[in-house]
Amino acid sequence: MKLIGSLTSPYVRKTRIVLAEKHIGYNFELEAPWDSDSHVPDYNPLGKVPILIMDDGTSLFDSRVIVEYLDNMNPVSRLIPESNRRRIMVKRWEALADGICDAAAAMFLERKRPEPSQSTEWISRQQTKVTRGLQAAAHDLSDKKWCDGNIYTLADIALGCALGYLAFRFSEIEWRNTYPNLADLSERLEKQAPFIETAPRG
Structure with a gap:
């Protein structure tokens, strides 16, 4: 492949x-x-x-x-649970994380345009989506070790990638101080080999 x-x-x-x-x-x-x-x-x-x-x-x-x-x-080490309720919740986490990325990427691309052509209203709308997405993620994660509870799943991977993208592209967004549970999750994930090997660069 x-x-x-x-x-x-x-x-x-x-x-x-x-x-x-x-x-x-x-x-x-x-x-x-x-x-x-x-x-x-x-x-x-x-x-x-x-x-x-x-x-x-x-x-x-x-x-x-x-x-x-x-x-x-490969049925070994399933990242998406098989039971319908847990499966849907993990996919919901993925949709939330990807939505944060969508909004952040839209902001990044808008800021790359010549300044006179940039829409501050558009950027603000995307910033609001990111903020609300982070608030929802922090609320739903609460004090759990992983998004799905005690089991590492695709939800954690998706959210970890979203947080990593924000850290890479938007250092001015201080989500680590605002949402310490998200910061703890991100720190645990970024120490794992697959995250280390795929850290964004460019």
């Missing part, structure tokens, strides 16, 4: 961590979807990463689709 992605995308990082946790071998091909000569649209008509090219040449895109496929490839 081949994974196409960048070193800065939190969605690519989530996929790479799941691959590591499931002990699935793959080739990693670096592609920046914004480059004019990018081959990303050849595999994903939406022009986004990550993209997983399966052994038969079929491409999978959207990190949520890819990680579910990967988790089902």
